[in-house]
Amino acid sequence: MKKWMSLSIALALVVTVLSACGGNGKEGNEGQGAGGNAGGKAVDITVLVGKEEIAKPFEAMVKDYNASQDKAKVTIIPLSGANGYERMTTLYAANNAPTVISIGQEMPLMKDKLLDLTNEEWVKNASAGTLDYATFDGKVLGMPMSVEAFGFIYNKAILDKATGGSFDPATIKTIDDLKALFEKVQASGVAPITVTPIDWSLGAHFSNILFTTQSQDRDARHKFLEDVSAGSVDLANNAVFNGWMDTFDLMKQYNTAKDAPLAAQYDEAPLLLADGGAAMWFMGNWAYPQIKEADPDGEYGFLPVPISNNADDYGNSQISASVSLYWGIDKEQSTPEEQAAAKDFLNWMIGSAEGQDYYVNQFSAIPAFSNFQVQPEDSLSQSVLYYMDKQQTLEWMNLYFPPDGFPTMGAALQKYLTGALDRDGVAKEFENYWKTKK
Amino acid sequence: MYNEKTWIGKLKVFGLFAAIPLFAFTTVIIVPFLAGLFMTLTNWQGTGSFEFTGLSNYVTALQDAIFWDSMWLTIRYVFFTLILTNVIGFALALIVTSGLRSQNFFRAGFFTPNLIGGIILGFVWQFIFTKVLVYVGTELHLGIFSSSWLADPGTAFWSLVVVGVWQNAGYMMLIYIAGLTGISESLTEAANLDGAGYFRQLISIRIPLMVPAFTISLFLTLQRSFMVYDTNLSLTKGGPFRSTEMIAMHVYNEAFVYQNYGPGQAKAFVLFLIVALIAILQVRAMKKVEVEA
Numbered sequence: 001m002k003k004w005m006s007l008s009i010a011l012a013l014v015v016t017v018l019s020a021c022g023g024n025g026k027e028g029n030e031g032q033g034a035g036g037n038a039g040g041k042a043v044d045i046t047v048l049v050g051k052e053e054i055a056k057p058f059e060a061m062v063k064d065y066n067a068s069q070d071k072a073k074v075t076i077i078p079l080s081g082a083n084g085y086e087r088m089t090t091l092y093a094a095n096n097a098p099t100v101i102s103i104g105q106e107m108p109l110m111k112d113k114l115l116d117l118t119n120e121e122w123v124k125n126a127s128a129g130t131l132d133y134a135t136f137d138g139k140v141l142g143m144p145m146s147v148e149a150f151g152f153i154y155n156k157a158i159l160d161k162a163t164g165g166s167f168d169p170a171t172i173k174t175i176d177d178l179k180a181l182f183e184k185v186q187a188s189g190v191a192p193i194t195v196t197p198i199d200w201s202l203g204a205h206f207s208n209i210l211f212t213t214q215s216q217d218r219d220a221r222h223k224f225l226e227d228v229s230a231g232s233v234d235l236a237n238n239a240v241f242n243g244w245m246d247t248f249d250l251m252k253q254y255n256t257a258k259d260a261p262l263a264a265q266y267d268e269a270p271l272l273l274a275d276g277g278a279a280m281w282f283m284g285n286w287a288y289p290q291i292k293e294a295d296p297d298g299e300y301g302f303l304p305v306p307i308s309n310n311a312d313d314y315g316n317s318q319i320s321a322s323v324s325l326y327w328g329i330d331k332e333q334s335t336p337e338e339q340a341a342a343k344d345f346l347n348w349m350i351g352s353a354e355g356q357d358y359y360v361n362q363f364s365a366i367p368a369f370s371n372f373q374v375q376p377e378d379s380l381s382q383s384v385l386y387y388m389d390k391q392q393t394l395e396w397m398n399l400y401f402p403p404d405g406f407p408t409m410g411a412a413l414q415k416y417l418t419g420a421l422d423r424d425g426v427a428k429e430f431e432n433y434w435k436t437k438k
Numbered sequence: 439m440y441n442e443k444t445w446i447g448k449l450k451v452f453g454l455f456a457a458i459p460l461f462a463f464t465t466v467i468i469v470p471f472l473a474g475l476f477m478t479l480t481n482w483q484g485t486g487s488f489e490f491t492g493l494s495n496y497v498t499a500l501q502d503a504i505f506w507d508s509m510w511l512t513i514r515y516v517f518f519t520l521i522l523t524n525v526i527g528f529a530l531a532l533i534v535t536s537g538l539r540s541q542n543f544f545r546a547g548f549f550t551p552n553l554i555g556g557i558i559l560g561f562v563w564q565f566i567f568t569k570v571l572v573y574v575g576t577e578l579h580l581g582i583f584s585s586s587w588l589a590d591p592g593t594a595f596w597s598l599v600v601v602g603v604w605q606n607a608g609y610m611m612l613i614y615i616a617g618l619t620g621i622s623e624s625l626t627e628a629a630n631l632d633g634a635g636y637f638r639q640l641i642s643i644r645i646p647l648m649v650p651a652f653t654i655s656l657f658l659t660l661q662r663s664f665m666v667y668d669t670n671l672s673l674t675k676g677g678p679f680r681s682t683e684m685i686a687m688h689v690y691n692e693a694f695v696y697q698n699y700g701p702g703q704a705k706a707f708v709l710f711l712i713v714a715l716i717a718i719l720q721v722r723a724m725k726k727v728e729v730e731a
Contacts, residue, residue: 086694089484109483109697199677260585262678263568404696411679418590418678 042073043341045099045334048091049076050084051145051325053286057362064354065345072341074100085109097333099342103142104325105399107134114141115331115339122350125371127388130323132218133399142326143346146365149302149321149384149393150205150284152193153291156299156379158279162188169303169383173311175246178303182254185279192254194269194278197262197417203410204398205320206282206305210244211397213307213315218395225400229434235427240315243307245423251282252417261417270294288380289364301383304392315394319387322396323368408433478704483697495700496708504680505705508688509712515595515684516663519602523659524652526603527610532640534611535618545615548608556605560672563601564588567673591681594674598682601669606662610655617651618644646729653724660720664713685709 049058055078062074077098079087085106091097092113103110117123118140123131126144134142159167162185172178182192214224227233235241256278257264270287272278274295280303281287291300306316327349329342349355350367356374359365366381366388367374376382387393398406412429415421421429442448478495482488499505530548534541551559568586575583587593621644629639667686670676676683676691683691689709693702 083694085484085697093484106697197678199679260589263572263586263589265568402696404698407680407691407695414677414679 042070043337044073044075045338045341045345046075046077047100047345048079048084048087048098048102050079050087050102050104052079053289054363054365057358061349061355061358061362064358065348068348068354072344074345092333095333097330099330099334099338100345101328101330102145102325103328105401105403107142107326107328107399108136110328111136111141113330113332115329115342117141117143117329117343120343120347122347122369125369127368127370128391129393129395130368132395133323134326134328142328143350144323144368145325145327146323146359146363147321147368147384147388148284148286148324148396149319149366149387150282151305151319152280152303153273153283153287153300153380154280154303155273155276155278155295156301158185158188158190158276162190162279169301170317172303173306173316174309175243175250175306176309178247178306179250182250186254190276191256191272191278193251193280193282194256194264194272195251195261195282195417196266196269197257197264197414198266199407199410199414201283201410202413203406203408204401205284206248206413207401207406207409208320208396208398209305209307209315209394210241212320212394213244213313213318214240216314221395221397222400225397228431229437231431231435233431235430236424240307241427242423243309244305245426247305247307248413248416255417262414273300274298285364285366285380285384288378291380292378298379300378300380302380302387318392318394319384320396321384321388321393322399324396324399402437405433405437474703475707478700478707481700484699491700495704498698498701499704499708502701502705504683505688505692508683508685509709511595511682512664512685515598515602515666516660518599519606519663520656520659522599522603523606523610523663524655526607527655528614530607530611531614531618535615545611548611550608551605552609554605556666556668557672559601559605560669563597563604563669564673567597588674589678591678594678594682598666598670598673598684601673602663602666605669606659610659613651613655613658614648617648621647646727649724649728653721653728656724657717657721660717661713664709664716 047062049055051058059076062076066073077087077091082090084102084104088098088101088103088106088110097113101110101114103114107114116139118138120140120143122143123140127147130144130147131140134140134144154167154169156167159181163181172181185192211225211228212221215221224233228235252258252261255261255264256272267290269278269281269283270290271294273281274291282305285302288300291298302319304315304317304319307313308316310316327346329339329346331339334342350359350369350372353373356367356372359367360372360374360376364376364378364381366376366384376385401409409430412421412426412433415429416423416426442451479490479492480488481491481495534545534548538544554562567588571583572586574580575585587597625643625647626639629643634642665686666684667690670682670684670687674682676687686709689702689706692705693699696702
């Protein structure tokens with residue numbers, strides 16, 4: 001008897017623990033629909049925001065919006081520690097879907113639930129290419145949140161000193177140019193570059209360059225992605241792959257954390273860059289608030305990641321700049337009134353002076369629309385706008401990677417940084433990963 | 439005590455004592471568990487419609503080499519933390535019951551790590567491993583601490599073991615203290631008169647009488663180590679290059695980060711079977727060696 005008691009207690013404990021990790025069953029309760037609306041009262045709409053960096057200013061913006069009109073009342077649904085997709089699926093299962101959802105890589109999975117926004121006014125004003133990812137069967141399902149760009153962020157003051165004169169990013173067009181620049185910087189007594197070995201930075205952003213620079217033609221580079229996952233590409237003999245790895249070799253060789261590349265922390269890098277500990281950093285414009293904190297008056301800009309020694313090759317004078325998050329509106333569980341209120345909210349966000357001010361000055365976002373009155377003033381955003389104006393931008397093809405793409409490819413590049421893997425090994429790991437994704 | 443003869447009377451007693459816990463157990467444990475089991479047989483993506491796919495999720499899960507790497511890593515982790523936590527916990531219990539001055543202070547001190555949440559604890563140790571130890575290592579030219587332990591797959595594993603042991607040893611110490619103080623003094627006194635030394639007493643009297651305490655401690659460390667997630671997340675986040683991704687984190691990532699709900703849930707179920715089996719075997723084996731004084 002006693003034996004069985006303790007046995008069953010043991011079992012119950014195990015069940016408890018495991019169901020905690022296996023939970024999230026789909027038995028949503030058929031309780032409240034998403035708050036029906038009758039008469040002329042304010043419509044309640046909810047917003048799920050997946051971008052933690054802007055959580056605070058976004059809250060302030062919503063407060064202002066609610067105060068500015070009485071037709072709709074917006075409430076923010078916090079992520080509460082879950083990741084975006086996890087939160088979306090639980091809310092949908094609970095029949096309590098958010099009216100406005102910020103949505104990125106999950107778009108293809110969610111497309112049947114999103115409202116067609118093709119006839120909205122902002123569609124006409126959206127910057128070139130920014131709607132491609134959110135368009136399914138000719139219908140626009142998402143409003144671009146902001147443009148995000150990445151490449152080598154440089155501290156102009158350091159490069160000015162190293163090159164003797166005012167540094168012009170257009171002078172770096174090939175791998176050899178970059179190498180010469182690194183050597184000059186090192187000769188001036190500063191470490192040339194700091195590499196943050198986070199899997200998303202290497203596996204999603206740095207790997208993006210390998211795919212997106214394959215061809216200037218959108219269809220051709222997407223064909224390449226398909227070929228890779230069909231297993232018919234020999235990466236080790238791909239010219240772009242080798243050029244891209246040559247650049248990675250330079251990053252590895254001139255890295256501040258060369259001796260222990262994986263020990264480098266994200267938070268240290270902006271400080272290094274701002275304090276003159278490193279001249280460059282492979283990262284994106286979202287890091288600017290941290291850089292600004294350490295060096296408010298410094299001048300920063302982007303350099304492209306070169307992939308060959310021919311200055312005219314596609315990719316050598318372009319930086320990756322694209323929209324990674326979109327605003328979508330739920331059409332499944334929201335009433336027409338709620339949907340209309342949600343559309344108004346989106347229009348206000350990018351159309352009104354207050355909304356634009358929040359967008360540019362509080363979120364530090366680069367608008368994806370041509371009709372913005374407020375423009376970002378800081379040097380790094382200026383640099384992104386410069387590339388955008390000249391149409392020298394690369395598509396973020398990492399949006400099309402499967403969700404386990406960035407950790408797997410990132411792991412291969414991390415191993416390469418430590419020397420645990422050679423160039424052929426990286427090619428093999430990439431090929432093997434993509435083969436499982438046929 | 440309750441010998442109700444009528445059907446109504448029996449129902450009353452049941453309603454009074456068992457209905458609420460049974461309801462809670464069913465809705466919170468049984469139903470989600472069955473729903474999860476059901477989910478492994480479908481291709482549900484977390485939203486929308488789904489089809490039955492038979493056992494294909496299990497096939498995918500079991501064929502995944504990373505799953506087995508992660509399982510093997512977890513088993514090694516469990517092996518080392520199990521032994522170290524209990525040896526250290528037992529040793530601490532012996533020290534703080536030996537009649538030291540200020541032993542209550544030490545008891546509280548050793549137990550404190552257990553009161554800190556795993557996430558915070560992970561961040562504290564992350565700072566220690568990446569900053570404090572590296573600083574000490576470079577200043578004193580100690581090769582072993584010259585670079586962060588979290589940056590290398592081998593040492594990152596040991597960092598996890600160190601933190602796991604540090605967190606749990608105090609708790610196990612408490613259970614062992616209870617076991618030690620529960621041993622009747624007449625037994626040790628008799629042993630003293632018979633001329634048994636400290637270690638003789640320890641091996642022949644104290645340890646055999648403390649088997650129930652070992653049963654509980656081993657079970658708890660086994661289960662805690664197998665399911666470790668929070669310290670894993672905040673200390674290494676599975677890195678470098680997914681080499682310290684413990685099984686609980688692997689299951690979570692598979693389902694929610696990589697959006698493979700079916701295979702993820704199937705892995706969770708496989709994990710459940712393995713842990714349940716090990717736990718039952720362990721408890722059963724320990725019961726055999728229990729003795730009465």
